[in-house]
């Protein structure tokens with residue numbers, strides 16, 4: 189009787205050890221294992237997204253990926269091959285963030301005239317301004333507007349001080365007090381599409397909180413994100 193229990197327990201222990209070993213081995217051999225550990229804090233609102241909502245497997249089997257990497261190391265291939273996961277594409281973001289009222293569509297941001305800004309800030313990609321795993325809404329500088337708007341002429345300018353004065357004095361930290369970036373918020377105040385005085389606009393600190401992980405400065409969005417996937 190005792191012997192039987194002992195054997196069973198031992199069998200179970202061996203079984204468990206073998207399973208644990210196999211699990212460990214497959215984890216070690218799985219290229220995503222280390223990768224899984226490395227993610228930082230999600231962008232606010234992304235806490236419940238599945239990793240696979242953004243990270244898709246890179247093309248090719250692991251063997252092909254390793255071969256391609258080897259060829260790259262030997263100088264037989266021009267670019268390194270992605271292993272495990274492909275670079276996150278804009279299409280992943282668009283799948284949940286589609287905004288018909290977009291003021292700055294990527295097609296516009298990707299125009300050739302902005303080549304310098306693309307090279308320096310990656311504005312032709314969502315992640316140029318919204319790096320993931322940094323725990324903030326926006327990773328770009330709030331003064332990034334200066335790269336494209338410094339030569340603008342706002343005709344019949346209704347604001348005081350006017351845009352020409354703001355541009356000339358380099359007040360690029362004021363823009364987001366009156367303009368949201370994507371046009372996905374109701375910003376109309378009085379006769380104009382945006383506030384016409386800084387007092388009517390958003391307080392500077394509230395803009396910074398919005399860009400970080402704080403309360404949203406602009407109120408409810410017009411086109412909310414799709415929840416899309418079930419929580420992980």
Ligand code: HEC
Nearest residue numbers: 223224226227234237238239241242273274275276315320
């Ligand atoms: C909203 C989209 C999104 C979600 C959801 C997401 N990631 Fe990422 N992740 C990114 C982006 C963008 C990068 C930057 C590198 C890139 O473009 O591939 C990144 C980079 C990483 C990196 C750095 C290494 C690398 O591949 O460059 C790790 C590790 C990572 N993610 C793990 C995770 C894990 C684990 C989860 C789920 C808990 C997750 N991610 C969910 C968008 C996302």
Ligand code: HEC
Nearest residue numbers: 232233234241280281284314318325412413414415416417
């Ligand atoms: C599976 C759907 C999904 C995907 C994919 C996704 N998001 Fe999101 N995102 C959400 C949801 C849901 C929220 C929470 C806010 C909401 O409900 O509108 C959010 C919030 C955000 C916010 C903060 C918005 C706020 O006002 O708090 C930013 C910025 C953002 N996403 C950018 C991105 C970028 C950039 C990508 C691609 C790398 C991406 N998202 C991919 C669903 C998604």
Ligand code: HEC
Nearest residue numbers: 281282285311313314316317326328368369370371372409
């Ligand atoms: C040039 C920089 C830049 C690029 C490129 C950019 N964003 Fe933004 N985004 C911002 C700034 C600045 C804000 C904060 C102001 C606001 O809320 O409109 C913001 C806010 C957001 C928000 C929260 C407010 C809202 O509109 O719902 C989401 C979600 C978002 N971006 C998603 C995206 C996605 C998806 C892409 C790619 C299709 C993208 N962004 C490309 C700068 C950028």
Ligand code: HEC
Nearest residue numbers: 291292296297302305311330332333335336363364367369
């Ligand atoms: C990569 C270049 C680029 C960047 C960076 C950029 N914009 Fe723009 N923006 C444009 C273009 C292009 C238009 C379309 C109008 C035009 O052709 O001038 C536009 C349009 C606008 C409009 C008019 C939208 C409307 O239809 O009412 C506003 C307001 C605006 N941008 C504000 C900003 C603010 C604020 C920032 C910084 C947070 C910013 N932009 C960053 C290129 C850019």
Ligand code: HEC
Nearest residue numbers: 333337347354359360362363366380381382383384385386
């Ligand atoms: C005090 C609020 C306020 C500030 C600050 C402000 N704007 Fe404006 N902006 C407006 C108003 C109001 C309009 C006119 C909108 C209308 O015609 O209804 C406008 C118009 C624009 C336009 C032209 C949009 C169009 O429909 O033709 C652009 C581009 C623009 N602003 C960019 C900027 C940039 C870049 C900054 C930062 C230097 C900035 N604005 C700062 C309120 C402001």
